[in-house]
Amino acid sequence: MRGRAGVSSPLRKPRPTARGWAFGAVGVVALAASAFFGRTDVLFVGVFLTVLPLAAMISVTIDRPRLTVARSFHPDVVAVGEQSTIVTTARNQSARPSPPARWREFAPTGVEVQPSAPFPRLGAHQVNVTHGRDTVVLRQDVVALRRGSHPVGPLIVSRTDPFGVAYAEYAVGQPRQFLVTPRVVPLSSGELDVAHSEGAEHELQRHSIPSADELIAREYRPGDPLRRVHWRATARHDKLMVRQEEQRSNPEAWLLMDTRLVTRAPAQHLPSDQGDALFETLVELVASVGVHLLDEGFVLSVVETAPRQLSGRSGAGRTGTLGSVTPTYDRGTADRLLLADLAAVEAGPDLRDDAVAELASGLRRAGRAVPIFAILLDGTSELGSLAALRGMGDPAVVFLGEGASPETEEVLADAGWLCVGFAEGDDPADVWQRALNRQRAVVGHG
Numbered sequence: 001m002r003g004r005a006g007v008s009s010p011l012r013k014p015r016p017t018a019r020g021w022a023f024g025a026v027g028v029v030a031l032a033a034s035a036f037f038g039r040t041d042v043l044f045v046g047v048f049l050t051v052l053p054l055a056a057m058i059s060v061t062i063d064r065p066r067l068t069v070a071r072s073f074h075p076d077v078v079a080v081g082e083q084s085t086i087v088t089t090a091r092n093q094s095a096r097p098s099p100p101a102r103w104r105e106f107a108p109t110g111v112e113v114q115p116s117a118p119f120p121r122l123g124a125h126q127v128n129v130t131h132g133r134d135t136v137v138l139r140q141d142v143v144a145l146r147r148g149s150h151p152v153g154p155l156i157v158s159r160t161d162p163f164g165v166a167y168a169e170y171a172v173g174q175p176r177q178f179l180v181t182p183r184v185v186p187l188s189s190g191e192l193d194v195a196h197s198e199g200a201e202h203e204l205q206r207h208s209i210p211s212a213d214e215l216i217a218r219e220y221r222p223g224d225p226l227r228r229v230h231w232r233a234t235a236r237h238d239k240l241m242v243r244q245e246e247q248r249s250n251p252e253a254w255l256l257m258d259t260r261l262v263t264r265a266p267a268q269h270l271p272s273d274q275g276d277a278l279f280e281t282l283v284e285l286v287a288s289v290g291v292h293l294l295d296e297g298f299v300l301s302v303v304e305t306a307p308r309q310l311s312g313r314s315g316a317g318r319t320g321t322l323g324s325v326t327p328t329y330d331r332g333t334a335d336r337l338l339l340a341d342l343a344a345v346e347a348g349p350d351l352r353d354d355a356v357a358e359l360a361s362g363l364r365r366a367g368r369a370v371p372i373f374a375i376l377l378d379g380t381s382e383l384g385s386l387a388a389l390r391g392m393g394d395p396a397v398v399f400l401g402e403g404a405s406p407e408t409e410e411v412l413a414d415a416g417w418l419c420v421g422f423a424e425g426d427d428p429a430d431v432w433q434r435a436l437n438r439q440r441a442v443v444g445h446g
Contacts, residue, residue: 072087078179085140189296386412
């Protein structure tokens, strides 16, 4: 994204530095002394030192940077905790070389950028010349600290006059959005990600069709997850091939995500930042489970307990209650789309009273038991209706955040849901493994 040519706006208006204030103060004293003692030589010194900071501020105002700026990120989408490189290309639009200056990128607290650094001297603007002496490419590595769409920029150019008496900062160009998605942790496969009927269907097809691995392999397309690479078919065809199991059975999975702003009881004494951290853990768990299901070939539909924020793939939504469309993710780059949607999701104060009804409507249309995962902070206003959906899920798993009422777990467990707790900062892989272990224990006990 480019700034307007030759335009910069002051971020900090020109002002004296500490040296400038000292010169001004000495000048005022000299003027007072000259008036008291009648010394014209002291008067000259006083006038000079008083005018010098003002002249320096005029200098840095007139000789402001006139640059155009283009900015890109490599990679352009990262997860929380990952690193990206910002490449900023600045070009001098003035007919004179640029003055000495320093630079930094403006960024919110969610992105950790480098401190101020010297800005290279640029030559005068060159017409019809690309990457000449009037252009510089600035690179810096940044760390994404918080998920979301963060505006990075404008470029902050600061300069002082040659005597270090006045200082000013100028904002050059326009910000560009930097997308930070939730952290995704690989999850182990097991009984939690394949409904029994779906698994049997896969096995029958795998054994009844010779060379089934050949039929489900197709050529790699940009955006396909690398974990789907079919190495045997790749070696046979001498080009990258990926698995395409979902074309054969097109299994479904549903996920209920708690996006309500939970009000804590005073007895729980959970500070707001801890509640925010718990919600971030929930989002990471949703991201990890969702990407895992997509990688396993499922078409994933997500229902939110607060007003809808996710979009899903255009045209892939499933009509729910009152004609609403449930966000659905399938095929190709669905995992990237899911993560991009989750990057911007926030806990909202408004409640929905039809979230579980929307989930039930989708499950009825499925016509068979499918995997259901509910990831909740503190139950739901439709707890009884959610418990009644157990028979439509195979498996039916609910992840409950710390602080959830005992009644919530008791009602869902009595209905046959597999209940697993999670706390702030829990690794999604550990939470998932606890659910796997509990499922195996239930199956073994049964």
